[in-house]
Amino acid sequence: MTDPYREKYVAFVDMLGFSALVQSTADDPKKRAKIVAAMDRLSVSTCENPALGMNLTYFSDCIVISTDRTEAGLYEILESLTTIAENLLQIDILVRGGLTLGNIHHDGQFMFGPAMLEAYGMECRETIFPTILVSESVKADCDRYSWGGLCLVHDSEQPERQFVHYLRRFDDYDPTPVAGKVLLDKPAKLIRHYIAKRLAGPPGAVRDKAVWLKTYWDDTAGKSTVLGKVNPVADLAEQTYEASGYRIVRRILG
Numbered sequence: 001m002t003d004p005y006r007e008k009y010v011a012f013v014d015m016l017g018f019s020a021l022v023q024s025t026a027d028d029p030k031k032r033a034k035i036v037a038a039m040d041r042l043s044v045s046t047c048e049n050p051a052l053g054m055n056l057t058y059f060s061d062c063i064v065i066s067t068d069r070t071e072a073g074l075y076e077i078l079e080s081l082t083t084i085a086e087n088l089l090q091i092d093i094l095v096r097g098g099l100t101l102g103n104i105h106h107d108g109q110f111m112f113g114p115a116m117l118e119a120y121g122m123e124c125r126e127t128i129f130p131t132i133l134v135s136e137s138v139k140a141d142c143d144r145y146s147w148g149g150l151c152l153v154h155d156s157e158q159p160e161r162q163f164v165h166y167l168r169r170f171d172d173y174d175p176t177p178v179a180g181k182v183l184l185d186k187p188a189k190l191i192r193h194y195i196a197k198r199l200a201g202p203p204g205a206v207r208d209k210a211v212w213l214k215t216y217w218d219d220t221a222g223k224s225t226v227l228g229k230v231n232p233v234a235d236l237a238e239q240t241y242e243a244s245g246y247r248i249v250r251r252i253l254g
Helices: 018-023 029-045 071-089 114-125 136-144 185-199 205-219
Strands: 006-015 055-059 062-068 095-106 132-134 152-154 162-164
Touching (some): 029 071, 062 071, 071 136
Antiparallel strands (some): 006 095, 055 062, 132 162
């Protein structure tokens, strides 16, 4: 019998609050438009790549991605997770997930295996905050390829754990004018606004996630004066900038 498993990097990602959003759309065109925007952004955030063994499965409010255990496969899954989180953050949808390494069967029809269960368990049992946790085996491979310091950051609430640094493009942003450069000032202001709105809400899980996200933003993208830290009062001001003006698109060329 052919072994159904392959050793792959496997990510399980949950779009937080998306199910509740869907349930509330019956009589709300504005919320339906947000769902359409989310689907549109997911459709351009990543794609399957047979050369890297990259498979995608979307179901309900969840996404599963797997890639071969190669340097290129690890790079692709890290970049895809970063892009998904960043694109959805622009429309005030947070993600939470787990990224691990192990055996999985993943194709257009079926998806099962120990690595899938481990990634799911990391998402639902090991954190409550909008992070994509990374297993020790993935961290070791990141270190082997010298990507750990670039793609991963420590969790302030769980210092022994690391997660995918999905604010990396904002963290690395240089405002020096260069022809063709994408300016991140307005997208950053919009993210700060969404965080401030969540912070202004009542005590509970939603606000707790916003407190964590504020710390993450302030310690990375907001550490310089360029994009700024989250101001819970000033950043509440309504934004006229349209999120549709900024998105990352990832596609296979050639």
